[in-house]
Amino acid sequence: MIDGIMNMLQNHWFWGFLTIACLAWYSTITIYVSIKGAGDIRDMLRRLARAKSANDKKMS
């Protein structure tokens, strides 16, 4: 596998580099976004619940 990668980088450096960068970036970002995104959802729902309750109070 390593030979194949080295061969691709030597002969077709653009696509070789892009494929490696793509797989490395996508694997990393998936884990990072999964962790941070869960926090985003929690905060978003908390803010919306607060706004909804304030709105309900105003209406009543």
Add this chain to the structure above:
Amino acid sequence: MNFTLLDGSIVGVYLLVTMVAGVMVRKYVGKVEDFLVAGREMDLYLGIASLAATEFGIVTCMYTAQNGFTKGFAGAIPGVLTFLAMFLIGYTGFCIKPLRDSGVMTIPELFEKKFGPRIRWASGVVIVLGGLLNMGVFLRTGGDFLVNVSGMNPDYLELMMTALLVGVAVYTILGGMLSVLVTDFLQFIVMSAGLIIVTFLILDKVGWSTLVNTVETHYGEAGFNPLKNESMGWSYVIFNALLNTAAALTWQTQIARVLAAKDTATGRKVYTGTSFFFVARFLIPGIWGIAALAILTPEQIGGNSLLAMPKMLAMLVPAGLMGLLVASMLAADMSTDSSYMLTWGSVIYNDIMAPFRKGKWSEKKGLFWNRTIIAIIGVFLLIYGLWYKLEGDLWTYLGITGSIYLSSMSILLIACCYWKRANSWGAAAAIFFGASVPALTLILQKVGPYTEWFKTNDTVCGVATYVIVALAMVIGSLMKPQAKA
């Protein structure tokens, strides 16, 4: 066939979790703004997950894999161009900054401020027409993939995709953009896991050298350099650069993330943060397509290069992993369907129905109408996309329906944000030519003395559309007498 009970269980658990999560967030929807743009509370990482999941459906996977199969690595060049467009637009805030700053919920709403209510309405019609016709073919293509990859009886295709659409429609109708964002997040994780694991499996089983040698043997230098490829060339590259820039600026599902972001800076970061995903969006299925070219015989492919990739996966992916693959592709399709239904529905409610909404509607009435519109879109998709079989070339169909909308709306948006002299005459001319030039191209590909030329130079016609629409905007605007100060 490698689809076992274990795989079915994986798919079942995934569907159950997604549906429950999508339905649960409905209680946070109190206003139309919550429903359409998640109360503008979307933060960066949720935005990245949602945009990536939405912009990758089974239909995307099929065509990008076909590009890899028929053009080699060079077929991934549209992904590189999309990455550049997304990154530059996000980094500079070109158009998306004034759009988000204006506080509108849809692009036509911004147009009304500059061009008046008629242009807002006409823009809404063009956006919905192009978008829904484009989306109309997603279900069947998705079903074709699932049937080929899992070895399922094709007789159940309609039934399976109907059930899937009903499930997606239920949580989208109940929770709007909130359900879309939360389910997109789950779908992003499942989809990405499937894409990455299957790609490493292919690289391990087929090998890097085999993939490179296959492209060299079949296509030579043209498989790596789009400018040396007879089916691509400069016009292909320029057309794709224009198309992808226009999509980044105005494609409703992409721009909805900017409008749902908690502020302008977050919206811009969602674009820059997601930009490199668009390389993966073309390159990863492209590698799958090249793998299909490497290991399948012409008899196995059966003359339809579109189905080569799923046939290869059915041979290569073992039981257990097959469940993850099917779940990931269902995730890709569900996230796309839900977002498309919601965002095009938002234009129908916000812009096309605007002249009929006399007086201020209550939030309850607004929510009712938004939910009804999504249900109607769902019915349209079932009838048009699944039960009605489209004749002819699907790729041409997607290109034409997309161009009808993208060329005119992108020019209108740029002029609206940055050209003081732009006015309703120019906007009307741009919309007219944006819709008629692609339609005329399609007609000239079928009838007349130059059908062959129009068929082989479709990307030249595509570039010409953008030039003509820009000229129409400039000439039309200059022709309108200026109001006296």
